[in-house]
Amino acid sequence: MQQHSRDFLQAASTAIGDPESAGTRKALGLLMPKLREQAIETFGGSDDFSALRAEVKAIRQHALGHLAHYLESFTSAARENGSAVHFARNGNELNDIVLDICARHEAHRIAKGKSMITEETGLNAALEAAGFAVRETDLGEYIIQEANETPSHIVGPALHKSQADIRELFLDRHDLGERDLADATEMVAEARQVLREEFLAADVGIIGSNALIAENGYSMLVTNEGNGDLCANLPPVLIVCTSVDRVLPRATDAMAMLRLLVRSTTGQAVSCYTSFYAGPRRPGDVDGPVETHFVLLDNHRSEILASDYAEMLQCIRCGACLNHCPVYMNAGGHAYGWVYPGPMGSVLTPLLTSLEDSAHLPDACTACGRCEEVCPASIPLPDLLRDLRRDKFEQRVTARxxxxxxxxxxxxxxxxxxxxxxxxxxxxxxxxxxxxxxxxxxxxxxxxxxxxxxxxxxxxxxxxxxxxxxxxx
Ligand code: SF4
Structure with a gap:
């Protein structure tokens, strides 16, 4: 069950003391060191982490410093490609825009790729309340949708679940006949079988975006399963939901970001699938959606950009700061009570929601400095957390x-x-x-x-x- 960020202290204490949460800590304890080692190993190759980091930081700062200009360029290029571009000031507006598109197409079934923005706006609940059948197709998202849970990590939503948990879940939810899903390969095959039918039956595909390219109006998506491409290309209507700060000037900038993103996220040299979506299918194309929409969410990002916390928008959502954070490792992602956990969430949540409602998050830090050290976007997370504590004091959010x-x-x-x-x-x-x-x-x-x-x-x-x-x- 989703908790609220204001319950962080209680939720973290429960997670640490609760024997039932020991499985989560064990799963994280096994996986996180592997992710960290893989990332270190991959960065040991020919590319220099510091140089790449400086390059990506410069790109992100330039793009954010000229955000209005690049958003305008992206919008006109995307419209020239035949896509519709919508802007949403807040989560409700984004949900309404998506609902309206789905209703206009008389859609029934929706196939969704992983998108933290739609987690932020609560899109699934809004779609389901309006009668649409929504199926998450990223394997991790699919698992937590089946378990009626929320993501616990921004890159691996079901990282807190062990293989045994997932097997039990599938045995409970699926009609498996004699099959007992003895190993991970069988579980993946089972999920693939279910999801193939969902892709083929979907009327609308919804995906997120890792970057929007201003020079050509394309959006870039990085996945390891290819489900994003199936969501984007099989249903007749494609909706890309992302936030305004994702825009980059050129495709080469997206490539530079990609080199850091994938290594910092999973320690892979390159992701399995990196796709660029150029808009609806053109005459002569054999596949692709007939209609493409981009829905760009602001939700306080313009205010953050104008504030002392603008550096937080440089985040490329790699999850590395979570993987290295001792507080996240022990409390687990759900304790943070909202979409973004770990160090990046402890900064973003108060900025995107309210400091009053997430007052404990800036204190969820041991000041070890690992998050800043590994952050590929060079975000000074410990400094931002300290500034939020100062704000808490000045705004009298801190107890008297x-x-x-x-x-x-x-x-x-x-x-x-x-x-x-x-x-x-x-x-x-x-x-x-x-x-x-x-x-x-x-x-x-x-x-x-x-x-x-x-x-x-x-x-x-x-x-x-x-x-x-x-x-x-
Ligand atoms: S704050 Fe840095 S390390 Fe954390 S998710 Fe964002 S880019 Fe990655």
Missing amino acids: RWRWGMQIHAWLALHPRLYQRVTNLAVAVMHRVGRRHGVIRRLPFAGGWLEARDLPTPAAKTFQAMHQESLGK
Whole structure:
């Protein structure tokens, strides 16, 4: 069941303490190191990670710095190719546009490729409420749709599920006769069989996009299963749902991004399928949709672009920051309560929803710095998280007692003599309290922190006090 980001603390505690979530942690614990190793190995090849990173950062910053211009170029090129381009200010508008297209074509069945934007807008629920049958066709998305769950990772939606979980799910949901789906190959074959029929029967295909190319009006999609191509080419109507910040000036820019995206995501040198969609089929084409629509979502991205958080829009949705984050690894993706988990989600969710409703996410960080180190788009995630904490304080989202505590600390830090006296006194008291057992197990305002760890008893005097004494002061 989808939780809300405001429940993060509770959900993360439950996920960490709950024996039922141990399977999820085990699945992540097995998979994440492999993904990390593969990425390191692939980057050990001829291409230089730093150089590629600098190139992609420059491309993304240039595209975002001239976003209106490139969106205009993309729109006119796509329209020349015969596609329709729609802009949606928010999730409801995107859903309404898609519903309207589906209704105009009297569609019944919809085949969907993986799209985080449609997760963001809740498109499936809107389509189903209007009576359309929607089938997710990415294998991971298909599994979680069958399980009535939400994605736990932006690249691998079902990464939290083990092979045994998936087998059990298919045995429960599918009419398998004598087959017992003994191995992964059989499970994939079963999913393929079901999905083939969905592709052939679909009236509308909906996919996402990794990049929109301003110079020619094409969109680029990267997949490992080829389901995106089947969604795009078999149904008569294709709808590409993406966000306004995906636009890049040239096809060569998309290629540069692709070199980093795939390696950072799965550690592959190249993805199995990289497709460019140019619009509806032209006279003489043997396949392809007869009608193509692009629906471009803003949903606060223009505001983010104009804010101090603009760098977050450089994100290429590779998922590397999740794979390296110790908080994500332990809490799991569902604890974050919305579409985007991990470090990138802890920044994006407050910006796309509200800081009040996701106030704990900027604190879900150990400040280890791994996310920034591995981010192919060079996004300073720890800095952005710290800035969000500052915003929380300034906007009084932080609880009053913490704000008072921080104000007192800041005031003391500006008065060093008093600060030293107070810390000398506090340390002396803590030393007396804890010297018998060598640890302190209770401390005002630190109950949560001490629940899971012991605080070693400090020395009788602070370093500063000892230093002053050694100087004879
Ligand atoms: S923030 Fe960086 S590492 Fe994380 S998903 Fe985006 S591009 Fe990848």
